Amino acid sequence: MCLDFDGVLCDSEREVSTSGLEACQQYWPHLFGSLDGGERQRILASLRAVRPRLIKGFEVLAMARLLLEDKSNEQLILADWEPLLEATLRRWGEDAAALAAAFEAHRSQQMSRNSERWLSLNPLYPGVAAALADSPYPFYIASSKAARRLVPLLSSCLGMEVDEQSPRLFASLIPPNEMKIDALRTIMKRPVAAGATLHFVDDRFETLHAIVTQAPDLSRWKLYLADWGYNTPEERQAAAQLPGVRLLALPEFCELLRWGIVMRVDDGCEPTAEEVAAGLNGSTSVQH
Secondary structure, three states: OEEOOEOOOEOOHHHHHHHHHHHHHHHOHHHHOOOOHHHHHHHHHHHHHHHHHOOOOOHHHHHHHHHHHOOOHHHHHHHOHHHHHHHHHHHHOOOHHHHHHHHHHHHHHHHHHOHHHHHHOOOEOOOHHHHHHHOOOOOEEEOOOOHHHHHHHHHHHHOOOOOOOOOOEEOOOOOHHHHHHHHHHHHHOOHHHOOOOEEEEEOOHHHHHHHHHHOHHHOOEEEEEEOOOOOOHHHHHHHHOOOOEEEEOHHHHHHHHHHOOOOOOOOOOOOOHHHHHOOOOOOOOOOO
């Protein structure tokens, strides 16, 4: 079994958005220095809505500034982000490398100086920790997150004592489509995969689409789109029509972890009303 981390196991959007907005206040103090509480919450809510489009962490700074300029930019970001990012940085006279450096510096500072807060902004989805603890199956993590951040999260949240060179860990997979295909090929060649049923769970529609259309050699893998993760209603609808891809709900994911199949029973993973209100369930109109 191979699992994505952000948007499948962990709701890391909270940390990315919070860190991004704080980095904006340092990088563009003339724009973000005087935000009041209401404006801050509005931008954070919009950052959660556009999270499906974020690939590289620094992009959250550009998203936040666009959303500060005009809330309607939320729809532009969701519609066609990569060309918009390039054109916007050119319009602002900004450099992607400089934004990335500012974002990484702030996150590293937060990890070292306030690690408890940083960890608290990366909660696991409801029921995931218990289901993984009960799982009898070997699993791998394939994530675009940098290993230096992924390793402490796996240790703190899941009790996985792995280092950055662990064969169970595939990190920094950017661009995710190509790099995750390579990771699945690597896992498939290992002795543990011989004769086994292979499952891959991701929340990124584009990656699953690339596997189906560009990697026929990966046909042994059963593919699932996590409907509680960072994807849109349109992407979930498209995934349901994509051959070889199954749309998966959080309770079903917990079943898959425990039993290797989806049995569609209530295993205690169904989010509570409070969790739904907090945005933890895939039933919201725009996923986080």
